[in-house]
Every structure is written in C-alpha cells, then in structure tokens.
Amino acid sequence: MTLIKSISGIRGTIGGRPADNLTPIDVVKFTTAYARLIKDKNRGRRITIVVGRDARISGSMVDSLVEGTLLGCGADVINVGLCTTPGTEMAVITHKADGGIIITASHNPRQWNALKLLDERGEFLSDAEGKQVLALAEEVDYDYPTIDHIGKVILREDFNRKHIEQVLALDLVDVEAVRRRRFKVVVDAVNSVGGVVIPALLEELGCEVVRLNCDPTGEFAHNPEPLPENLTEISEVIRKEGADLGIVVDPDVDRLAFVMESGEMFVEEYTLVAVADYVLRHRKGNTVSNLSSSRALSDITARYEGCSYSAAAVGEVNVVKKMKETGAVIGGEGNGGVIFPELHYGRDALVGVALFLTYFAGLNVTMSELRASYPAYYASKNKIELRPEIDVDNILATIKSRYSGERVNDIDGVKIDFAECWVHLRKSNTEPIIRIYTEAKTMAEADALAKRFISEIEQLYKA
Numbered sequence: 001m002t003l004i005k006s007i008s009g010i011r012g013t014i015g016g017r018p019a020d021n022l023t024p025i026d027v028v029k030f031t032t033a034y035a036r037l038i039k040d041k042n043r044g045r046r047i048t049i050v051v052g053r054d055a056r057i058s059g060s061m062v063d064s065l066v067e068g069t070l071l072g073c074g075a076d077v078i079n080v081g082l083c084t085t086p087g088t089e090m091a092v093i094t095h096k097a098d099g100g101i102i103i104t105a106s107h108n109p110r111q112w113n114a115l116k117l118l119d120e121r122g123e124f125l126s127d128a129e130g131k132q133v134l135a136l137a138e139e140v141d142y143d144y145p146t147i148d149h150i151g152k153v154i155l156r157e158d159f160n161r162k163h164i165e166q167v168l169a170l171d172l173v174d175v176e177a178v179r180r181r182r183f184k185v186v187v188d189a190v191n192s193v194g195g196v197v198i199p200a201l202l203e204e205l206g207c208e209v210v211r212l213n214c215d216p217t218g219e220f221a222h223n224p225e226p227l228p229e230n231l232t233e234i235s236e237v238i239r240k241e242g243a244d245l246g247i248v249v250d251p252d253v254d255r256l257a258f259v260m261e262s263g264e265m266f267v268e269e270y271t272l273v274a275v276a277d278y279v280l281r282h283r284k285g286n287t288v289s290n291l292s293s294s295r296a297l298s299d300i301t302a303r304y305e306g307c308s309y310s311a312a313a314v315g316e317v318n319v320v321k322k323m324k325e326t327g328a329v330i331g332g333e334g335n336g337g338v339i340f341p342e343l344h345y346g347r348d349a350l351v352g353v354a355l356f357l358t359y360f361a362g363l364n365v366t367m368s369e370l371r372a373s374y375p376a377y378y379a380s381k382n383k384i385e386l387r388p389e390i391d392v393d394n395i396l397a398t399i400k401s402r403y404s405g406e407r408v409n410d411i412d413g414v415k416i417d418f419a420e421c422w423v424h425l426r427k428s429n430t431e432p433i434i435r436i437y438t439e440a441k442t443m444a445e446a447d448a449l450a451k452r453f454i455s456e457i458e459q460l461y462k463a
C-alpha cells in the first residue's frame, strides 16, 4: 500500500485507495501533469509521446490509461507496447518524439508499477521538470481539449527489433567475431520483456541460448532484483549445461548481471567495469559512475593513459549529467547499468551484452579468468533505521567534519575514500533511514568498516 512520488516519476502498488496507491485515478492525474509539461514546452504545435511497458501483469491496464489520457490531453501517441526501458528511450529518439512514458516498476515485485517520464532526448526528466510535474499533478482544474483537439494513436509498433539492430550496428560491436565463438548462454529474464529481447539479440550474435524464466507473463519467478540471493537457479543450469556464461536482467532490462561458467556471480558491479575496460581500449576518454559504485572502475580507468574517472550523485539522471560534463565515453551505475553514449544516454542491458560479448570473444579466457584479472573489491550494503525526529543532516555533517582530513565527497550524502576502502553514507528521501555502503579488499573488512560507522552514528544520535 504505497505511492511514492518523486522527480523521476510515480511508483506504487496496484489497487486500494487513490493517493495511497497507484490507482487508475493517480495514473490519469500524473499522465495529465506530464502531458501539460510537454505541451507547455512545445506551445503552438501538436506533441507526440512514445509509450512502452514491461511485462508486468498490470502493464496493459496502466498502458490503456496512459494512452487514453495522453489522447485526451491532445497528445498524439506512438505505442511500442511490450518494450524495454532502453528500447522505449531509443523509440523517442528514433521517432523524434517530444517525450516518452515507460510503464515499469523496474526491479520491484509484481504488485508494483510506475511511470518513468522521458524528455525529447529519450532521457529522464531533469530535476526541475520532475518538480513541475509533481506541482501540476496537484492542480485539479485543468481544461482538457475539446473534440477537435484530442490526440490520435499515430503508430503501434514493436520497437524491440529496431533497438536490437541499432545495438548491432554500433562500431564497437563485432557481430562476426561473436558469431564465430558460438557461445552457449543461459538467460534469466524473470518472465518479463527481457525474455523476448535478450534471446533475440543473442541469436543474432550466433549464441546458443538456454532460456530460463523467459516467458513475458509478468509472473516473476523470483525476486526480480538481480542480486546473488535471487539467482540460485541460473547457477545450477549453467553448470548442468556447461554454458560459457549466464545473463540476468531486471524486468525493464536496464540492469545487467553476468554469471560465470562456474555458476558463481561475476558480480553486477563488474558488468560496467568489464564493458568499460573494452570501450577504453578503443575510445580514449573518461568514465563516470555513481558514488556508491565500485572503485574498480576508477582503477581500470587509470590503466588507460589520458583517461580519468569521475563520480556522480546516485541516480541515472545525475550520472548522465556528469557524463556529458566530462565527455565520458562510457559510464553507468554499479548496479549493472551500462550507459554508452554512442547509442544513447540511458542504461541499456542490450548495449552491455553486445559490447561485453565482443570483448569476451576477443579474449581467450573463461569468465572466471577474466574476473580474476580485475581488482577484487567487496561491498557491504547496510542501513540504520532512525526515529523520524532524529536530524539526519546533522549526523552526516558531524561525520563529515570528523573525517575532514580524509578524501571526502559531499555531493550526495557523505562519501569518505580511505586508502584501501571507502564508506558512503546517504539519507533516504522517502524513509527515515541512513544507507551505509562500504567497499574493501575483503568482505570481512567491508563488514567491519560498516560496523564501525554504524556504531559511530548510533553514538551520535544517542548522545
């Protein structure tokens, strides 16, 4: 029973009372607010909005509401139906639309859905525009267009095939080289749209595909977040099938994790590290990830002369902004989100797969050997639940001044980089908690560092 409104869209559970959940009324309200924003940006002309959805059970219900509302607001619609987040973004770019709405709650369980709002570049709305949508959604007296001014559906198409072609056409994707290797790949797409798109991409790349949870029914076979604890089944199948690797994506296919031939996780933090290692071999330039991502990306970047790494605040929109500022050639998030600007500024698992397999095809190693060639870091992710009256900002400010002799970054919470490890403390925007992420050379050290900061914070608010 939750509705979370944020600048990146609204997310909530299906059913229940309006304003407490993602009900039809909330969908109509936010879609109207979004249409008004885009219309205001394009005064005097008709606007076109792309709509796509993942395979969630509520997807077609929400899709109908979104499409109908856009038409009622006077916007024309290109509906790409069952489509990934990166595919819908590419459809906005390809059709030169004025914006897009992706209906997906990403890695959240089956009862959730959400609207992700895109601008005319197929990128997430800026902070300022997101706030405008939230404000417009509170206004109830909007004057909807009359009969001669309602929108129409100008196209219904499956965009997934086009997206695959766009990925395969990239300079750094060598289709023939991958085909020659005839990789055997197990795919777990948690019964969402990735179950259609990833096997199709792999078959174009000449791979033998073993499908696991690839029916896009929206009945998620396990918790859809691609974390090791949710991925036990694929490990067994990889070993049994003698596969070269496994590929796991989340329900809207913007996060990508690999599994090694041993059945062990390559670890999703290393998806971006490996892809960046490949891209930097061919493109001299910078890299970006968020503050909570592994230091391994910074280490790998330093192996290439003239290339440097920058950290952004958490959130795709912040990573993209930093990538543009620094002219990054590759970037993303440690949660398996690969952003390759030569195609578009959005996390894209298809791009990640194609670049990675091109790289892997050119190496004569196993996944385990490749992983062993990267600096080993271990992350520990913890949180402290606080009473609402506790002043979190004050706690973070105290920690920051206490460690002012270290390398401290405060663009998003407090990140302290020590010589051999780091800690990142962030306040949640929606709950009274502090997230404590640590990374070190061993799991025991990462856990110990987290423990140390948890007790420091506890002492501060108990004092």
Ligand code: MG
Residues within 6 Å of the ligand: 085, 106, 107, 250, 251, 252, 253, 254, 255
């Ligand atoms: Mg996602």
